Amino acid sequence: MRIPILKLYDCLLVSIQWELDDATALQFQEDLLQKIHETNANGVVIDITSIDFIDSFIAKVLGDVFSMSKLMGAKVVITGIQPAVAITLIELGITLDDVLTALDLEKGLEKLQQELGD
Amino acid sequence: MEVQSCVKIINEWDIVAARQLGRNVAKDLGFGTVDQARVTTAISELARNIYLYAGQGTVAIEKVQRNGKAGMKIIAVDEGPGIKDIRKVMEDGYTTSGGLGAGLPGVKRLMDEFDIDSTPGKGTKILATKWLR
Numbered sequence: 001m002r003i004p005i006l007k008l009y010d011c012l013l014v015s016i017q018w019e020l021d022d023a024t025a026l027q028f029q030e031d032l033l034q035k036i037h038e039t040n041a042n043g044v045v046i047d048i049t050s051i052d053f054i055d056s057f058i059a060k061v062l063g064d065v066f067s068m069s070k071l072m073g074a075k076v077v078i079t080g081i082q083p084a085v086a087i088t089l090i091e092l093g094i095t096l097d098d099v100l101t102a103l104d105l106e107k108g109l110e111k112l113q114q115e116l117g118d
Numbered sequence: 119m120e121v122q123s124c125v126k127i128i129n130e131w132d133i134v135a136a137r138q139l140g141r142n143v144a145k146d147l148g149f150g151t152v153d154q155a156r157v158t159t160a161i162s163e164l165a166r167n168i169y170l171y172a173g174q175g176t177v178a179i180e181k182v183q184r185n186g187k188a189g190m191k192i193i194a195v196d197e198g199p200g201i202k203d204i205r206k207v208m209e210d211g212y213t214t215s216g217g218l219g220a221g222l223p224g225v226k227r228l229m230d231e232f233d234i235d236s237t238p239g240k241g242t243k244i245l246a247t248k249w250l251r
Contacts, residue, residue, distance in 0.1 A: 019138075022130045053137075053155040055162035056224070084155035092159060092224035093210055 003028045005035045011043040011112060012036065012074075015105075017050045025061040032065060036074045043112040044069060047105050049080030059094045066099045075115045076100065079108035124178040125165070127196075133165040136177040143179050143190055147250060156228040157190065157248050163225050164194040164244060172198020172241065182247065189230070189249035197241035204234055 001024065006013040012035055020028075032044065046062070048054075054062075066076045077100045081089075089096070100115065102108035123143075125136040140161040144154045161177060168175035175196025182191045201207055210223045222244075226232040229246040236242040 019134070021134045052151065053141075053158045053162075055137075055159050055166070056221075057162075057166060082151075082155075084152040087152050088155045088159045088228060091156070091227045092163070093221070093227070094224075 002031060005032055007035075007039050007041065010041055011045065011109070012039065012041045013045055013047075013105075015047045015050070019051070019053075020058050020061075022057060025058055029061055029065050029068070033068055033072065036069060036072055041074055042116050044074055044076045045079055045105060045108040045112060046076060047079045047108070048085075049082070049104070052082060052084060054085050054089060056092060056094060059089060059092075059096060063096055063099060075112060077102055077108040077112050077115075079103065079105050123180065124176055126174070126176050127165050127168045128174045130169060133162060133169060136165040137162045140177075140179055140190075140192065143181065144248075147181060147188055147190055149190075149248070149250060153248060153251075157192070160225045160228045160246055160248075161192055163221075164192060164246070167222075168194060168196045168198070172196035175241075184249075187249050189247050191245060191247045192229075194244040194246075195241070200238040200240055200242055201234075201236040202238050204236060208234075 003014060003016055062078060069076045079102045081101060100111060102111045125132055125139055127133065127136065137158045141154055141158045144157045149157065165177050175194065175198065178193040180191040180193065182189050207222055225246060230249050231247040233245040
């Protein structure tokens with residue numbers, strides 16, 4: 001199943017609602033970059049409130065999506081990382097240092113507007 | 119319904135099956151959300167290691183009891199190339215896959231007990247246990 005990517009003004013909005021397998025994660029990576037290209041979006045918010053665990057593979061895909069979108073000229077903010085997910089990622093040794101994050105979708109959109117400078 | 123306690127790891131879908139099994143057992147034993155995430159993540163990493171390095175193997179989940187405490191044990195076994203230098207793979211930041219997995223030190227931190235036994239050319243067996251607090 002593909003993850004829906006919605007356009008909202010000059011941004012893209014993604015809400016990941018179910019556990020990601022490898023193939024879905026990689027398909028999403030491709031779909032999102034394609035959608036950025038098609039819509040000329042400046043920013044993307046990826047909400048992962050419903051995700052209750054992230055392993056190193058999914059973390060790598062999310063980190064890569066951030067870097068790849070940046071190369072294309074779009075900013076990505078990841079929102080809604082659950083306490084359990086934050087704890088396990090750090091214990092696992094994954095810090096996702098460069099990735100922009102926000103507490104929830106609302107704060108994510110605010111952060112994106114700040115980053116985009118309007 | 120009987121809980122399946124062993125998953126054969128042959129393709130990447132089996133990684134999903136293994137961690138779902140682990141999460142169900144963790145929930146069943148009464149682990150909190152953070153420990154459920156720890157166990158699920160650890161299983162995902164161990165199953166991925168098997169898939170990446172050994173091609174195939176098994177991940178078994180066992181409910182265990184010790185001194186009145188309950189816990190769950192992950193047993194990851196493969197007959198892959200084995201690990202030559204175990205001390206080296208237990209160092210943070212060591213990778214042979216270019217950063218695909220977080221590596222074994224991460225799994226060790228997520229679990230309470232961690233034990234690895236590997237023979238080059240024969241395979242690897244990893245035991246990792248999490249106790250109910």
